[in-house]
Amino acid sequence: MAVQNDKAQSPATLMDVAKEAQVSIATASRVLNGSTRKVRNQSYVKVMEAATKLNYRPNAYAQAVAKGTAPNIVLLVSDISDPYFASVSQGVVKAAAERGISVTIGVAATPHEELEAVRKSVSTRPRGIIISESEYTDAPERQALQTELTQYEASGGRAVFVLNRNLPFPAVDMANDVGARAIAKLIVDSGYTRPAILKGDDAHRSSKERLAGVMEVLDEAGITVDPKAVANGKFSRTDGYAAVMQMARSGLLKPGEGALYDGKGIDSIIALNDVMAIGAMTALRANGIEPGREIGVTGFGDIPYSADVFPPLTTVHLPLAEMGQAAVDSILSNRDDGEATGGTANRLIYVQSAPDVVLRGSLPRR
Amino acid sequence: MAVQNDKAQSPATLMDVAKEAQVSIATASRVLNGSTRKVRNQSYVKVMEAATKLNYRPNAYAQAVAKGTAPNIVLLVSDISDPYFASVSQGVVKAAAERGISVTIGVAATPHEELEAVRKSVSTRPRGIIISESEYTDAPERQALQTELTQYEASGGRAVFVLNRNLPFPAVDMANDVGARAIAKLIVDSGYTRPAILKGDDAHRSSKERLAGVMEVLDEAGITVDPKAVANGKFSRTDGYAAVMQMARSGLLKPGEGALYDGKGIDSIIALNDVMAIGAMTALRANGIEPGREIGVTGFGDIPYSADVFPPLTTVHLPLAEMGQAAVDSILSNRDDGEATGGTANRLIYVQSAPDVVLRGSLPRR
DNA sequence: CTGTTAGCGCTTTCAT
DNA sequence: ATGAAAGCGCTAACAG
Numbered sequence: 046m047a048v049q050n051d052k053a054q055s056p057a058t059l060m061d062v063a064k065e066a067q068v069s070i071a072t073a074s075r076v077l078n079g080s081t082r083k084v085r086n087q088s089y090v091k092v093m094e095a096a097t098k099l100n101y102r103p104n105a106y107a108q109a110v111a112k113g114t115a116p117n118i119v120l121l122v123s124d125i126s127d128p129y130f131a132s133v134s135q136g137v138v139k140a141a142a143e144r145g146i147s148v149t150i151g152v153a154a155t156p157h158e159e160l161e162a163v164r165k166s167v168s169t170r171p172r173g174i175i176i177s178e179s180e181y182t183d184a185p186e187r188q189a190l191q192t193e194l195t196q197y198e199a200s201g202g203r204a205v206f207v208l209n210r211n212l213p214f215p216a217v218d219m220a221n222d223v224g225a226r227a228i229a230k231l232i233v234d235s236g237y238t239r240p241a242i243l244k245g246d247d248a249h250r251s252s253k254e255r256l257a258g259v260m261e262v263l264d265e266a267g268i269t270v271d272p273k274a275v276a277n278g279k280f281s282r283t284d285g286y287a288a289v290m291q292m293a294r295s296g297l298l299k300p301g302e303g304a305l306y307d308g309k310g311i312d313s314i315i316a317l318n319d320v321m322a323i324g325a326m327t328a329l330r331a332n333g334i335e336p337g338r339e340i341g342v343t344g345f346g347d348i349p350y351s352a353d354v355f356p357p358l359t360t361v362h363l364p365l366a367e368m369g370q371a372a373v374d375s376i377l378s379n380r381d382d383g384e385a386t387g388g389t390a391n392r393l394i395y396v397q398s399a400p401d402v403v404l405r406g407s408l409p410r411r
Numbered sequence: 412m413a414v415q416n417d418k419a420q421s422p423a424t425l426m427d428v429a430k431e432a433q434v435s436i437a438t439a440s441r442v443l444n445g446s447t448r449k450v451r452n453q454s455y456v457k458v459m460e461a462a463t464k465l466n467y468r469p470n471a472y473a474q475a476v477a478k479g480t481a482p483n484i485v486l487l488v489s490d491i492s493d494p495y496f497a498s499v500s501q502g503v504v505k506a507a508a509e510r511g512i513s514v515t516i517g518v519a520a521t522p523h524e525e526l527e528a529v530r531k532s533v534s535t536r537p538r539g540i541i542i543s544e545s546e547y548t549d550a551p552e553r554q555a556l557q558t559e560l561t562q563y564e565a566s567g568g569r570a571v572f573v574l575n576r577n578l579p580f581p582a583v584d585m586a587n588d589v590g591a592r593a594i595a596k597l598i599v600d601s602g603y604t605r606p607a608i609l610k611g612d613d614a615h616r617s618s619k620e621r622l623a624g625v626m627e628v629l630d631e632a633g634i635t636v637d638p639k640a641v642a643n644g645k646f647s648r649t650d651g652y653a654a655v656m657q658m659a660r661s662g663l664l665k666p667g668e669g670a671l672y673d674g675k676g677i678d679s680i681i682a683l684n685d686v687m688a689i690g691a692m693t694a695l696r697a698n699g700i701e702p703g704r705e706i707g708v709t710g711f712g713d714i715p716y717s718a719d720v721f722p723p724l725t726t727v728h729l730p731l732a733e734m735g736q737a738a739v740d741s742i743l744s745n746r747d748d749g750e751a752t753g754g755t756a757n758r759l760i761y762v763q764s765a766p767d768v769v770l771r772g773s774l775p776r777r
Numbered sequence: 778c779t780g781t782t783a784g785c786g787c788t789t790t791c792a793t
Numbered sequence: 794a795t796g797a798a799a800g801c802g803c804t805a806a807c808a809g
Contacts, residue, residue, distance in 0.1 A: 055479075056533075056566045058802055069780045074804065083778060100562055105534040106475040107802035110785050113421075115472060117515075126501040126715065126732075131492040138491060138518050147531065149483075149515045152504045165513065167422075168471040196466055200422045282719070323719050330721070349492065353648070353689050355696070355721035366492075424786055435796045440788060451794060473786035476801050 057099035065095035136369025156184035173376030177207035224361035224400030225258025236411030241274035285324030319344035356406030423465035431461035502735025522550035539569035539742030590727035590766030591624025602777030607640035651690030685710035722772030
């Protein structure tokens with residue numbers, strides 16, 4: 046019976062390589078990792094050969110400890126499987142990969158989880174922390190989060206919010222209000238007069254801004270939104286679906302029966318988010334109502350699949366992936382560039398493209 | 412003018428805490444991180460207070476170096492924004508988080524990138540590497556990848572494939588053939604006789620298995636698939652769309668004109684993957700054909716949004732998130748449990764639920 | 778160009 | 794129960 050020799054065999058270390066190549070460990074380090082190589086060609090070759098032979102892989106953690114930082118950033122989202130976050134993540138991962146930086150994705154759905162996630166992240170001393178969270182601007186954890194991030198920045202890290210900045214840190218932002226006004230204008234111009242609105246939590250920054258923009262235009266147009274036609278929810282497919290089902294159950298959807306708009310029912314649904322809009326469309330169908338025909342629907346975000354539902358969703362285009370990239374760029378940018386403008390704290394990072402309306406089939410002219 | 416004191420201020424270290432609490436660094440370590448705490452209550456309190464006061468956060472890298480491993484696993488996908496991967500990722504992240512493990516997500520779209528990603532991952536000495544890649548079972552990198560992973564396993568790591576294992580390592584698998592036969596049977600039983608098939612690359616394992624299952628049933632039913640009605644592509648929305656557009660351009664879609672099935676055209680589309688099916692439906696519409704009415708459509712996977720397209724997609728349900736969880740479980744499971752069954756190499760990890768067909772509107776009876 | 782030698786922050790025997 | 798000290802694998806001065 047063989048000796049217990051199938052134990053885990055640890056990977057070759059720099060020292061192993063140095064020995065094999067008969068050079069000092071410092072030299073080995075220089076050729077294998079160091080930047081400006083000032084090594085004799087002969088040693089270089091010897092080290093490379095030894096490394097290959099031993100299948101050497103540097104220990105990233107040891108490097109990180111020795112250097113003080115590691116080439117990685119962490120991205121916090123509330124749900125990776127939400128197409129919105131998926132698109133942002135894609136941009137983040139791509140931009141990071143191009144710079145040789147890896148990204149750790151953490152999921153945090155509640156303010157509490159978020160705080161915990163940030164704490165854990167800080168332990169990892171990343172170059173930056175991107176928070177692409179979507180809920181709650183005012184939670185009890187808010188203060189603790191701010192403290193944590195401030196501390197983190199003081200130690201050289203960079204915190205960046207994406208689209209829903211609710212604390213004094215740099216943030217990638219888009220003109221939510223502009224997009225909201227555009228979509229509302231389209232509603233008005235297309236002849237709709239009795240909209241329902243599907244919004245997010247009032248503490249949700251983006252939702253609030255979009256709502257404000259929409260209301261402004263509606264007001265100007267002399268359209269009064271029936272309070273009963275404004276539904277709350279999270280920015281999720283499920284809540285969009287639920288909101289419409291609720292309206293249906295209350296008999297608020299059908300003209301005549303409904304108490305909405307003096308019994309005339311709604312003629313459109315303005316969802317402040319694409320997935321809500323998609324959920325709403327499905328719910329409409331579940332009630333025998335053809336979305337886009339009987340009731341116009343609009344979204345916000347232009348996630349990839351908004352073009353594949355039927356009728357295809359008219360929505361506001363947000364450059365999701367670019368926003369993710371911008372966040373990474375911001376983290377990796379020169380650390381002192383905020384000095385001149387009074388610190389980095391409140392810097393807003395705008396992505397080039399504007400939030401334009403994408404016209405598709407879900408909102409035909411009346 | 413103040414001294415340059417706004418420099419990055421490094422976070423408190425264990426030593427700082429120890430000093431502050433007036434105990435040894437070892438004691439501090441024990442209360443803050445060590446498992447079985449055998450520390451006097453008094454010291455415990457002192458250390459905790461000091462840690463809080465100094466806002467101590469352990470340096471994860473230093474811990475990793477000292478311990479030899481770190482609590483993290485890496486997940487490789489080819490595209491996070493694909494709902495399929497997003498769902499799997501969700502399961503992975505969730506399961507990992509429950510065990511206090513963080514997951515680093517890497518994106519690798521080509522075999523080459525994949526190999527590079529694995530190499531980089533290994534540097535990070537993770538507990539495990541999950542590969543949820545979808546293309547190419549035979550690429551030149553294949554051998555190198557196997558070597559790399561074998562080495563990795565030898566050093567105590569765990570490699571796990573998800574659904575598309577193409578190398579001798581453990582894999583989370585589902586009975587693709589069973590699902591495929593079921594969907595094909597449904598096609599036949601529903602009265603369809605002239606299907607088009609949208610498949611992935613022939614080197615793609617899942618695609619191959621599904622195709623085989625479908626063909627088997629079709630054969631049994633005496634249905635001969637017109638070769639021109641079989642389209643290749645990647646498992647992507649875009650390729651599904653493109654495949655159908657291509658058929659349309661070639662005049663293969665419409666009865667009479669088409670050369671398919673003796674000029675009678677296809678009556679259904681069997682996509683071996685949901686996103687392809689969704690792309691195909693949109694393409695059908697772009698050609699004035701109503702999916703689900705004129706031409707039946709089926710998918711495979713049951714991604715979240717397959718219920719939101721119209722008509723809702725009839726597809727094979729795959730427990731995506733559960734598969735991700737299973738991969739994590741496998742990595743974290745006892746390392747020696749494979750011994751009895753002749754090693755861990757070829758172990759297949761089946762997830763409980765079966766690949767059942769989900770009946771929705773896209774495939775009405777004829 | 779290359780080797781020596783301190784650390785980096787933390788864990789973990791080994792004594793006490 | 795607690796402290797001293799030896800690493801973990803690697804980088805970065807600092808001398809040659």
